[in-house]
Amino acid sequence: MKLIVGRPRPDFFYRCFPDGVETAELQCTGDPMDVMEGRKSFPSGHSSCFTALWLCGRLRAVSRCRGSAARVLACLVPLMMALCVALSRSCDYHHHWQDILVGSTLGFTVAVFCYR
Template structure:
């Protein structure tokens, strides 16, 4: 029982605060770029992407929690609040508190914060062209776009400091949230190394997939049709 006899402490980052950070941070960033660039299609596509990522993360995380049922590090004191263990190991604590104590794996704080804030980081990296030739060499843009990842890491680590999760719960939850955010982002936006990584697929034409050429070179009608047909075949 030594693994589950850690003291009961309040959360450093409460659930409502975590939800506000994970949900509203990417939404605020999306609207900031919309106010600066005025691209309505990008606004809609970004909201659709984050609107897919967060509910999907919540469904998967809570499904695993209920199936796995791992006790939290403070489970002993949830089960026996008076510190006296019964001979039949029947919990004497509040039923809801005890049931909540069996939802340690994976960490919901970790998965949800990494999902929302990773999407926010990817979105800003795309807008700043961090990994594309236009934006390389800017330490300020790199730090700004990477700051949501640092915030999500601090939220995840706080769950071990307040004895609400084991380190394995935090690790798996963080990877789960990061993976879902990346998957949903890529459904709507190209790779960060793409020349048009700041625009969603809905704004890209077949010709934007072609390598950059001299702007003075023009293609006639038949050549453009041949290129378009080749792209569709690919």
Template structure:
């Protein structure tokens, strides 16, 4: 078993610290101000409502769900290396997806569905689009695409879904056919889906924002997970790469007990097959 060298661990932590700082900086920075045509008013004239899944709940989710999940796994395995690797992976997945989302938000500048209510709180829309609302609300109103809630929830809960699937061997012969294992994998994805859907229900995002944000978050989660853990189809899917010795890197996708050596065809069998093909 190997562990991260001290200098390498420091580098990994510095990368995450940079992403965290970059995320919170870009989260409040102003972005591109997109022009709105009168014909588009109906797209951005929805009422302002409270978030059905507020940001405070989102941060409780993305910060504590990895900690709780990893602690439960550690309680049974007592594997400190796996705990460190999973926490490094989940942190990277969350803040990498969040940083990418913020950069795209700033570049696109798509207004939210409730933008006109933010821009003109009194309901008197001015075609010159000189906003009268709170400056912070207006700046945030231009950051609809893609959805940050969707990206963060899927980057976190999607990573945990893959992590649990690897630990329970859901997609290899060891755990196939077990409904409860599959439900443990689906639950985090359902949770993330409902968070994403809530952003259209409270008029904070368009459906395109939620769709792209979810795909972005899930893609980052998968890429980061595969950096730290083998394929879910391998028998050692529960072991992080850093704990796998070079001799174990070729562990197959199927159980050795299920392997049946192939017997070469005898010359007579080969002749019979050739004759059969000629008659077809």
């Protein structure tokens, strides 16, 4: 999907021109592998929730037994870690927010499908 869409990352300019100065012909002077990787932004593949689903199933966090708050919180830890990774990708200018939203939605959908 990243190869088909080919949306540039927010830091693409500095991948293409590492010194911050563009050439007259607009020919990239950066590392060719970095430049190619800079064209693969959509969707982000860094946040997933399969671990959280698996943990909820193993701990029976959504069952009707009393005192399951600790189990639910244990299931939320992987989701919080995925959220932190997703936010860090945006803060580091490696992904646009749309890339992260679509990647997280896609990851959640595939994780639910595979888990079920």
